[in-house]
């Protein structure tokens with residue numbers, strides 16, 4: 001039980017108000033990272049005020065921030081989607097966006113825990129006494145008492161308990177800007193006076209709370225946020241989540257603020273006054289295109305240029321709905337001047353249609369339900385990529401660019417010279433099916449006209465000769481004869497006819513599909529930074545595994561590796577790995593191959609690419625005698641490498657080993673252009689044929705707690 005001194009509303013004398021705190025149980029799924037805190041103010045046995053806040057231990061759930069927050073409901077879910085990226089950092093566009101706020105947030109909200117103000121209420125006669133402020137302050141104190149120093153407090157004024165403000169507004173007519181009292185103007189004033197500032201152009205406000213801070217300062221610039229907010233916001237705050245809005249009235253679940261009826265009214269008005277925009281929002285793609293065709297003659301240029309209440313024109317609305325056919329019709333049919341004007345127009349968030357589309361796709365990729373979270377990402381849909389290419393004026397691959405896989409079957413052995421010529425002429429990449437076991441009866445194969453018992457191996461030009469030789473050897477060793485059946489599958493991404501344009505179009509296609517923002521990603525997927533880290537780490541692991549002398553460095557490495565591995569396998573298994581010199585040599589070889597694949601070879605480290613590299617490397621022939629056995633070893637090594645790197649990441653993993661490792665390459669890293677794909681470990685690993693399954697359970701929580709307690 002705590003207490004505060006507040007002026008008595010009857011006689012104005014300071015009197016004692018008891019404050020009682022309660023912790024509410026949360027559902028089991030969020031119990032470890034979410035706490036619901038209540039503060040109740042009581043004066044002479046009468047409840048006069050209460051406040052409720054949600055405490056989010058962000059560091060604990062960092063690697064899965066978005067997934068975890070999406071399991072929560074209401075305000076937490078909305079805040080996660082609006083404000084943060086998947087690792088709980090402030091979204092890039094809010095860091096840069098200073099149009100509607102006096103605060104330059106940069107990285108200020110990226111660290112520490114979150115305290116989300118959910119609601120507060122003060123009994124009628126006790127209002128205007130500063131009680132709400134004191135209650136909120138007590139809640140903060142309470143959280144700080146848990147030895148958590150680093151807190152960011154968040155609130156959405158429009159979403160705060162409304163009954164308080166309804167009454168306040170009724171008494172105070174000047175403060176009422178519109179018919180929407182849910183705008184939370186009073187709450188905005190209160191929050192701003194406590195140091196809260198708007199985050200970018202969102203309806204959300206935040207303040208950083210430093211330890212030992214007793215009162216939130218009031219400064220004059222605080223009110224700039226409020227003033228500007230009123231001219232720009234209002235109904236738009238309610239419609240901020242345009243995703244829901246655009247899906248039309250039938251999709252009315254979960255609207256955070258405002259009155260649905262008001263929105264419907266707005267929608268109806270739109271139909272009469274701006275028929276083009278209304279049709280663009282409501283009709284499905286092909287119907288919309290037909291609608292444009294049929295009604296185009298009724299409209300003049302200025303009709304096409306109209307915007308809605310959020311400054312969005314017909315292009316904005318078409319791309320948010322990812323309506324490719326309609327977008328194409330617009331860009332091909334409208335005259336050049338109109339098109340240019342539409343293309344360069346900015347909505348209220350200062351986004352052109354193209355930026356709006358990128359924003360929307362990123363939203364789909366990182367937040368839209370559980371399905372599209374980026375570890376499971378499989379690239380944007382065809383229509384989305386086509387829309388992007390239209391707006392970016394980039395050429396996508398044509399059907400003839402992407403060759404269908406072709407198969408050529410022929411015999412080597414007797415006709416081996418002929419076979420080699422065929423292979424040479426085809427050039428570039430192809431895969432080869434080789435009858436694997438030398439004991440197979442090839443006569444049987446011939447009779448059926450199709451190869452059986454085949455192992456498919458991908459080969460690249462460097463290993464062309466090896467491939468043919470391998471097949472010849474197999475054939476020579478067979479019982480019946482001296483020939484083997486080869487099935488050749490030509491890779492659809494390369495042929496001798498490759499022209500720079502064709503390759504350029506393929507690269508563009510991949511970049512748009514996987515959302516690379518640096519123009520340098522390998523196959524649109526693996527960014528230069530990630531490649532660099534993979535290269536350095538693979539080299540480091542190789543060197544440490546090869547080391548024989550027990551130096552300090554060596555002991556440190558094994559301490560780290562044992563911790564890392566024992567979380568994935570048993571402690572005994574980790575120990576036995578440490579003892580096995582043979583496995584160290586084998587894995588060192590694989591790590592070296594990985595480094596060479598992402599380095600000089602410029603390829604994604606897929607299992608097959610690594611296998612090719614190992615083959616290519618003459619020195620490794622000893623253990624490659626039986627390549628069938630090597631695949632699981634490569635897979636394990638590659639997975640360990642990816643998990644190891646992800647674990648070192650302060651956002652995507654626990655960041656435990658990062659301190660010692662990242663220091664080697666942090667400076668060099670700064671020189672490389674960042675890309676959106678930099679931290680997409682899961683997604684890239686999947687493209688490299690090793691889906692990660694990093695255990696995210698007790699150990700993550702325990703480690704995080706340990707780390708934090710160690711620090712404080």
Ligand SMILES: [Zn+2]
Pocket residue numbers: 515516517518519520521526527528675676677
């Ligand atoms: Zn990139």
